[in-house]
Amino acid sequence: MWVTMLLIGVVGIAAVGYVVWPLFGRTQTSISTEGERLADLLARKEVALEAIRELEFDHGVGKIEDADFVRFNRILRNRALRLIEQLDAQYDGTNASGEPPIQLNERLELDILNRRRVEELHANEGGSRLREE
């Protein structure tokens, strides 16, 4: 019996020590709430771009009539533009090369075009999407 108690004592000390170790501030882990906020905005922008893609697909296979397509496309693109604007306002958006920001409309079109290009190269579900964890 004492062997059992000894064994469980060793395991217990190891397990408890492992679990409470971070409470003594020994573990350094970085946290960035701002990163989460940015991830949120990017995810929302991705959803908006994905909705545009879905709309174009539905229109392409005849599920959405032309007039509806024009209307919904405008709404969705406006939504995506607002998110890009928000991202720029909060995170000093410039393009990757550090040049002055191009027009938002052009940026959106570039985003959509980039998504299509990446999808062509890596054919599968939404090649350029943010990963669904």
Added chain:
Amino acid sequence: MIFDFAYLTLVLALILCAFGMAAGFWGGRLDSSGAAQGAATSGQSKPSETGPVSAWGHRLAAASFRTIYAVCGLVGISAVILWYGLLTDQFQIAYIWNSSERTLPTFYKFAAIWGGQAGSLLFWTLLLSLFSTAAALTFRTSQRTLMPYVNGTLLAILLFFLVLLVFSANPFEQIGVVPGDGRGLNPLLQNYWMVIHPVMLYLGWVGLSVPFAFAVAALLSRRLDRRWVRTVRRWTLIPWMFLSAGIIMGSQWAYMELGWGGYWAWDPVENASFLPWLTATAFLHSIIIQEQRGILKVWNVTLIWLTFTLVILGTFTTRSGILSSVHSFAQSPVGPYFLVFLAVITVGFLLLLFQRLPFLQGENVIDSISSREGAFLANNWLFAGIAFVVLWGTFYPMFSEILTGERISVAAPWFNRVAGPLFLLLFVLMGVGPLLGWRRTGAKALRRQFTWPLAAALISVPFLLFTSRNVFPIVGFTVCIFVAAAIIQEFARGAIARRRSRGEQLPAALWGLIRRNGRRYGGYVIHFGIVLIGVAIIGNEFYQSTTHVTLTRGDSVELAGYTLKYVALESEQRSNHTEIRANLNVSDASSGRPLGKIFPRRNIYEKTPDQPTSEVGLRMTPAEDVYVILNGWEGDGSSATFTVYINPLTMWMWVGGLLVVFGTLVSVWPHPLSAPSSRELTSPLPEGAAAGQAAA
């Protein structure tokens, strides 16, 4: 000694769980309030690079992660020790004595861990700890705000199961003596489907704890946007796939082992697995609407809570013995524990939900009923309706006994009569939904989308009229044809549109379409699988033929175009049972052409000779199954009694089940290229991080 150690590791896991749960919830709270304070005090329009968060909140959250890993390790050690005991015949352990025997094949000794109450609870806890660890590792950095609460919730569930194992169903309880042999595993469980079917069900049930934990975390942290539903989609689909596979395998087991000619009897235990499947399926559809349109937020958190509650309720009914069932294998006094847990989940969740209602406002409205979200919403109502009907029918005997003192059982015909029409409507929606676009589908588009599927369905009606005079199968098959035609049209239209825009050959266009839109087309494959299951159900329900006959050696019986000739009765000794096998020749009744042999049998187990099991004799073809049960025989086998069924289209149920699994895999298959994920975004922002980079 080793079994005492195993029990003490469970006690240790329980203590750690209680600490980790508190650390998770408290850490999450401090973390959130720290972040909120930081944002308020900084007063900047542009956030700083690293948000000020409570150091204690952060430490507690880190401890909750470590608790999950530690509990997983400790529960793993206990499970391995129980397996060791089972495989080495340690019959001084009550559980092993009750669930195993020396001559039991190793295959079944391994599976005996989920063959009884305490072992299956330990197995459940092991799977839950593994799922929790996988979720913690996956989202450790990408979901920093939600994860402490997710950990807290998952540890709370683990804590409940550990309380059961430590205080009520100890799998390591010893009986004081060392018996020479065990009592043996329940004969009904000695079937290969029973080795894998419970594992699939457990993986489904346990896996659904993760999306539930995310819903609780989203409510507690007030982060009720679209991100949590995007996160849980894949983590719901995978358990859903396991649950679907488990249900289908359970049906296969009932078909092959219980020997009553069918695969589904609306038994309470079957319903226990089916109820969470219904609500999880509704959830999978309605989170698409939240993701696309930002609506149905209350409904989605309610659905996943319902799903989890039904999982626990199902486990309670299976194990408490409150409902009689053909396969309630494990009964013990754990019922009150489950009741208390159910009450805690229900009251706790509803209070939280009401508190958070202001954060659950929809961002849009449904523009039109003739839209995909309209169809999805209707589909959700139907799923909820069917779930209510099944729940009512399952628990009615218990309520009737409480209220009137008399147990009134609700049998399969009631379920078929009430749920049948609802399923038919659901099938109609399964065809209609994919034909509609998001937001609004105009009259012209409706005409274009519905013409071919409706034409295919209507053209089939005159042919179907030749098969039956009953209107129900005709309507059922017509709806199935409509849905199948709608799915085929979806593939065809998508491939044609792609060929037109990219100039690809049709097969390449089809392949590219599926690879690029796995989520959408994987869903269609699942729908096609469900259609095949529907076809099999209609075939069995309305076209089955049966006869009950006693044959002397050399005699034959004719049924639905088949002749079955009884040749002989054979017996064979196996490791722990004797197999009594009838030998029958099957031939075509009109031409006399031989079609093969069928061997229905009975297994008589040494430990339980009064419980012989039936192993049906089967000849399976795409058109129909010849299904024979050996009911009894004269001492020397000079005559034997059989029940013969001709079950049309049954094979399509198993094919449909495979398609459901395959479609789910297509739907969840990860993309080889991941754009900058939120995981990477937790590091400090690079200079000039721009929105446009996300899609690069």
